[in-house]
Amino acid sequence: MSVQEILKDKASSILSIDESHTVLQAAKMMAEAKIGSVIVTFEGKLAGIFTERDLMRIVAQQYEAIPSLKLKEVMTTQLTVAGPNDEIDDILNTMISKRFRHMPVLDGEKIVGLISIGDIVKTKLTRTQKEMHILREYMYGPH
8 A cells, every 4th residue: 555545535735834934833833733743844845844742852952942943943854755656564664663753745846745653554454444344254244
């Protein structure tokens, strides 16, 4: 199963924020949307990602600066990105081994989505449940 299959089941809007915005603006955006990360852009292109983990680090180290601290100063810029045709098992293994939970998806330089480890787990669980249903029907007949 590919990343593209996960993206088609998600909402089509991609939340992003320019790197010139503040940490506080990004935190408010994430809270309102009930999400754990936001893509950070510069001139419409991927510049980084800002996550709950980044926010917690800032709260612990630079609490007083939060209202004026710019995302470009604190966002994660060393990114691993996925492509639409990448396999979700490979993406899951990468997320686990590198210890992160959100991955931007690019098609060339165009941002086409953001997937989380939760998206992958949900997709794998749904697929497993369908397979179990098929096997039960094969073994015991339709109910």
